[in-house]
Amino acid sequence: MVRADTMRVVILGNGRMGRAVASVAGRTGLAVTGVLGRTEVEAGTPGATAALAAADVAVEFSTADSVPGNVARCVERGLPVVVGTTGWYERLGEVTALVRRREGAMLWGPNFSVGVALMSRAAGVLARLAVPLIRAGYEARLTEVHHARKRDAPSGTAIRLQEVLRSSGLDVGVTSERVGTVPGTHRLVLEGPSERLVLEHEARTPEVFAEGALRAAAWLRGRRGVFTFEESLEWDRAEAVAE
Numbered sequence: 098m099v100r101a102d103t104m105r106v107v108i109l110g111n112g113r114m115g116r117a118v119a120s121v122a123g124r125t126g127l128a129v130t131g132v133l134g135r136t137e138v139e140a141g142t143p144g145a146t147a148a149l150a151a152a153d154v155a156v157e158f159s160t161a162d163s164v165p166g167n168v169a170r171c172v173e174r175g176l177p178v179v180v181g182t183t184g185w186y187e188r189l190g191e192v193t194a195l196v197r198r199r200e201g202a203m204l205w206g207p208n209f210s211v212g213v214a215l216m217s218r219a220a221g222v223l224a225r226l227a228v229p230l231i232r233a234g235y236e237a238r239l240t241e242v243h244h245a246r247k248r249d250a251p252s253g254t255a256i257r258l259q260e261v262l263r264s265s266g267l268d269v270g271v272t273s274e275r276v277g278t279v280p281g282t283h284r285l286v287l288e289g290p291s292e293r294l295v296l297e298h299e300a301r302t303p304e305v306f307a308e309g310a311l312r313a314a315a316w317l318r319g320r321r322g323v324f325t326f327e328e329s330l331e332w333d334r335a336e337a338v339a340e
């Protein structure tokens with residue numbers, strides 16, 4: 098039975114991730130008001146309209162071209178939206194402006210696993226310390242492997258890691274591989290003539306991203322503004338308290 102205070106979630110996108118979010122939500126006792134595919138959402142069917150109206154928060158895992166429209170649909174209804182879709186970030190400025198104009202709430206991120214968030218922090222520290230080694234002849238590279246159906250390459254996560262490394266003084270290339278059903282593996286390699294350091298994250302199942310999306314949705318509920326997944330982890334606040 099669903100408790101009265103249970104968060105009600107509508108899922109935009111009925112692919113691999115949309116289904117994983119529905120499954121994790123069901124397992125953790127959250128109410129899912131609908132798992133909506135492209136046709137229902139774009140046509141605004143009565144079922145889609147009712148599912149959106151009944152939800153407290155939306156989780157969006159669709160395709161890059163659909164994100165701006167889906168965010169607008171949510172924000173117009175006063176529905177906070179968590180966007181997990183990747184490959185649309187050239188439109189982030191425009192979408193952010195829309196959300197702020199409407200005083201809505203959006204949280205976005207290319208990767209909702211806490212392990213990748215940790216990897217990203219660690220990569221920044223590693224990059225700063227590795228710059229002199231690169232000058233001395235070491236090499237750094239990023240590789241990512243994903244399932245064959247993934248549409249964008251490099252992955253949004255690899256692009257984000259590349260940005261983190263660049264802002265810490267390290268320029269690295271990305272190699273992408275698309276194979277089988279791999280949920281997502283990211284690897285940062287630092288290699289010298291006689292040693293090799295590897296920082297690797299391997300998602301074992303898509304559920305890790307679904308759990309992160311639902312945690313982020315609970316955090317976003319009741320807030321206004323545009324946030325990243327990392328902000329929702331509140332690590333900086335925890336560090337400030339510890340100091």
Ligand SMILES: NC(=O)c1ccc[n+]([C@@H]2O[C@H](COP(=O)([O-])OP(=O)(O)OC[C@H]3O[C@@H](n4cnc5c(N)ncnc54)[C@H](OP(=O)(O)O)[C@@H]3O)[C@@H](O)[C@H]2O)c1
Nearest residue numbers: 110112113114134135138159163181182183207208209306
């Ligand atoms: N942030 C993270 O942690 C994370 C983790 C994993 C994946 N991702 C990203 O999440 C996205 C989805 O991944 P996936 O594996 O679920 O892909 P997928 O299996 O291809 O599913 C995407 C689904 O969204 C549907 N869709 C397209 N436009 C829509 C709209 N306007 N409204 C509702 N549904 C719509 C597609 O339908 P059609 O086939 O009809 O277009 C498709 O069924 C990708 O961008 C992926 O890179 C992010």
